Amino acid sequence: QVQLVESGGGVVQPGRSLRLSCAASGFTFSNFGMNWVRQAPGKGLEWVAFISHDGNRKLYADSVKGRFSISRDNSKNTLSLEVIGLSPEDTALFYCGRDRGAYYIDYWGQGTLVTVSS
Amino acid sequence: QAALTQPASVSGSPGESITISCTGTSSDVGGYNYVAWFQHHPGKVPKLMIYDVSNRPSGVSNRFSGSKSGNTASLTISGLQTEDEADYYCTSFTGSPARVFGTGTKVTVL
Secondary structure (H helix, E strand, O other): OOEEEEEOOEEEOOOOOEEEEEEEEOOOHHHOOEEEEEEOOOOOEEEEEEEOOOOOOEEEOOOOOOOEEEEEEOOOOEEEEEEOOOOHHHOEEEEEEEEEOOOEEEEEOOOEEEEEOO | OOOEEOOOEEEEOOOOOEEEEEEOOOOOHHHOOOEEEEEEOOOOOOEEEEEOOOEOOOOOOOOEEEEEEOOEEEEEEOOOOHHHOEEEEEEEOOOOOOOOEEOOEEEEEO
C-alpha cells in the first residue's frame, strides 16, 4: 500500500535552516508529482510546493518563494524540502502528499512538526 | 491564488444530512469539473473523500457525495455519524500552477 513517511522536523531558532524528508513506498515514485503542504497551529491547510515526477518543474506558494526549495531523488524514492530563514510564522506540521490530476493529493503522510522558537 | 471559501463550521445531529459549500470563481471551481474534498481529523492523516466533483475513492462511504453548481461545489454527508466529526477541506483545479485549498469547515456532530 502507498506509504509516505516524513522526517526532519524539530525545534529550531529563528533564522536557521532545516531539511525535511519524505520517504515513499508502495508505488512507482518516479511516476508521480509530489507536494508539500503545511498546517500552522489552529489554522487550515496551506499548499507549499510541488515538484513534477521528473523533478523538472517546481512550483511554490508566494509565501515561501525564495526560502523553500523542493527536490526529489527518484533513485531513493525520497522527496525533500529545504527551508531557510525560518521565522516563528513557519511553525507548522508539514505533510508530503502524492499529486493526482494536477490539483489534488490522494495520499498524505502523517506529517513532521517544525517549531521555530528562540 | 486566493483560498476557496468555506463556512467555518457546520453542525448536525446523528442521522441528519449536512452540506458543506466551497465557493470559488469561474477561474477555478466554476471553470472545471475538478474539485476534491478531504476529511482531516486533527493529528491524523488527511483522507481523500471526493475527487473530480463527485467521484468517491474506493473505501469511502457512499454517505459522502459531491456536486457542483456554478462557482460553488458542495459536499453532502448523509446519515451523519459521530466519526464524521472532523475538518473538511475542498481543493480545485485552477488552471494556474499553484494549488489552492479551501478555508476549511469544522463539522460538529451534536
